[in-house]
Amino acid sequence: MQKLVLEICVGTSCHLLGSQDLIQMVERFPAEVKNKIELQGATCLGACGKGPNVRINGTILNNMTPEQLQQIICDTI
Amino acid sequence: MQRFHAEVGVSQLSKHGEELCGDNVEVVRTANSTIIVLSDGLGSGVKANILAMLTTKIASSMLKRGIPLEEVVNTIAQTLPVCRQRKIAYSTFHIIKINETGLTNVIEFDCPTSFLLRGHHVLPFPSQEKIIAGKTVREGELMLQENDKIVMISDGVIHAGIGGLLKLGWGWQGVEQELKTANQMNTDAEQLSQQIINCCQGFYLDRPGDDSTAVVVKIRPKRALTLFVGPPANSANDERITKRFLSRAGKKVVAGGTTAHIVSRITGKPVTTKLNYEDPQIPPIGHIDGIDLVTEGVLTVNAAVERMLRPKILKQSTRQDGATLLAKMLMDADIITLLVGTAINPAHQNPSFPNQLNIKSQVLTKMQEVLLNLEKQVEIEWL
Numbered sequence: 125m126q127k128l129v130l131e132i133c134v135g136t137s138c139h140l141l142g143s144q145d146l147i148q149m150v151e152r153f154p155a156e157v158k159n160k161i162e163l164q165g166a167t168c169l170g171a172c173g174k175g176p177n178v179r180i181n182g183t184i185l186n187n188m189t190p191e192q193l194q195q196i197i198c199d200t201i
Numbered sequence: 202m203q204r205f206h207a208e209v210g211v212s213q214l215s216k217h218g219e220e221l222c223g224d225n226v227e228v229v230r231t232a233n234s235t236i237i238v239l240s241d242g243l244g245s246g247v248k249a250n251i252l253a254m255l256t257t258k259i260a261s262s263m264l265k266r267g268i269p270l271e272e273v274v275n276t277i278a279q280t281l282p283v284c285r286q287r288k289i290a291y292s293t294f295h296i297i298k299i300n301e302t303g304l305t306n307v308i309e310f311d312c313p314t315s316f317l318l319r320g321h322h323v324l325p326f327p328s329q330e331k332i333i334a335g336k337t338v339r340e341g342e343l344m345l346q347e348n349d350k351i352v353m354i355s356d357g358v359i360h361a362g363i364g365g366l367l368k369l370g371w372g373w374q375g376v377e378q379e380l381k382t383a384n385q386m387n388t389d390a391e392q393l394s395q396q397i398i399n400c401c402q403g404f405y406l407d408r409p410g411d412d413s414t415a416v417v418v419k420i421r422p423k424r425a426l427t428l429f430v431g432p433p434a435n436s437a438n439d440e441r442i443t444k445r446f447l448s449r450a451g452k453k454v455v456a457g458g459t460t461a462h463i464v465s466r467i468t469g470k471p472v473t474t475k476l477n478y479e480d481p482q483i484p485p486i487g488h489i490d491g492i493d494l495v496t497e498g499v500l501t502v503n504a505a506v507e508r509m510l511r512p513k514i515l516k517q518s519t520r521q522d523g524a525t526l527l528a529k530m531l532m533d534a535d536i537i538t539l540l541v542g543t544a545i546n547p548a549h550q551n552p553s554f555p556n557q558l559n560i561k562s563q564v565l566t567k568m569q570e571v572l573l574n575l576e577k578q579v580e581i582e583w584l
Contacts, residue, residue, distance in 0.1 A: 132476065133458075134474055134476065134484045134485050134497070135458035135459075135484070135497060135498075136457075136458065136484065136497055136498055136499060136500055136546075136549065137546075137548045137549065137551070137554075139484040139497065139500070140500075140551075140554055144478060144481065147476055147478075163476060164473075164474070164476070165473070165474030165475055165476040165485055165487070166474055167458035167461045167462065167472055167474050167487050167495075167497075168458030168459055168461075168462055172546055172547075172548030172549070173547065173548035173551075175548075
């Protein structure tokens with residue numbers, strides 16, 4: 125099964141706007157969910173003013189909160 | 202011709218009961234040479250400290266300006282204050298001047314002979330007696346090779362343990378034996394000077410009878426580092442500047458997400474980012490093949506400056522966050538070039554963000570100051 129590719133930006137703005145919270149949220153998923161996600165870091169997704177930014181299977185999503193990201197991951201996998 | 206760097210390590214012990222050390226060491230770096238002056242002031246405590254400091258300051262300032270040795274010795278003799286009890290103005294001095302080609306001059310007045318360490322050999326630094334300004338001075342000149350070391354010590358080291366653990370003290374031969382055992386090719390100057398002083402402290406049973414100083418100078422090739430931080434103001438210059446950055450000798454560090462993307466685009470090598478936060482305040486590091494370190498920009502650079510202000514803690518730190526790694530690499534380099542892009546990221550103008558984000562130029566100027574204080578050769582280029 126193809127994994128969900130999740131890139132979380134850890135550039136300056138996204139770091140200050142909470143990308144660490146997003147990473148921690150993903151890491152708290154149970155192993156069976158985590159196995160379906162390929163979690164990667166990104167240095168800049170080109171939308172610094174709208175961080176934290178993530179890219180899921182190639183689509184960039186802005187102003188992400190841990191709750192929103194959790195919902196998107198659950199809906200996608 | 203290879204250009205050498207003189208790495209200097211200094212370790213000291215003050216006489217038991219004294220807060221100030223009566224030995225003083227001054228290191229001065231000029232564009233193409235390093236001058237190291239060690240002086241042992243008469244007596245101990247404040248008086249000795251002032252005498253020694255006057256001597257090292259006078260000698261290093263004059264030699265830095267290219268004033269001949271004879272005049273330096275004369276000046277020292279005439280300007281030192283006279284001791285009220287002994288009616289003499291006195292301090293020893295020991296001068297090493299190392300040219301970046303490796304040509305080394307050693308001048309010794311009333312101090313233990315310097316050691317020359319080459320491979321596994323430990324020898325007295327070859328010198329001849331000469332009368333300068335009525336004083337008998339030993340003077341020597343030698344072309345040093347890579348990894349050669351010169352060790353100079355004050356008499357407190359020679360006398361370590363005298364009348365106690367060792368009847369006649371550690372002695373020059375005792376120090377020579379220790380150097381033969383302790384010196385390895387990769388031993389750095391600081392480690393070796395500390396080793397001598399540790400032995401000294403042991404022989405004195407933690408109650409030093411005299412101020413003791415060990416200075417180790419190691420000759421090694423200069424280490425260069427270039428830090429490319431922030432995108433250039435005009436993106437049309439990205440390629441030209443990146444190619445110049447990539448062509449530089451020595452270590453290469455990229456700081457900043459956009460800067461990393463520019464380098465990645467021009468080299469055709471992907472930038473990958475780790476997600477492990479070694480320090481919650483510092484964004485994780487990245488990687489580009491052929492680049493020694495890829496970090497986030499201004500937060501990491503600012504934290505690296507803070508870490509360099511506490512070099513002892515930094516040296517012992519095993520942390521792997523971007524700021525610690527950057528600070529350690531900068532501390533390890535001798536010639537540092539800062540290529541600073543001046544493009545402004547509008548997203549960084551957010552009023553809730555830390556101040557240093559908007560004042561990148563100040564952070565980089567502070568980094569330059571800190572590095573200069575650490576005796577590095579630093580060049581900053583605003584792009």
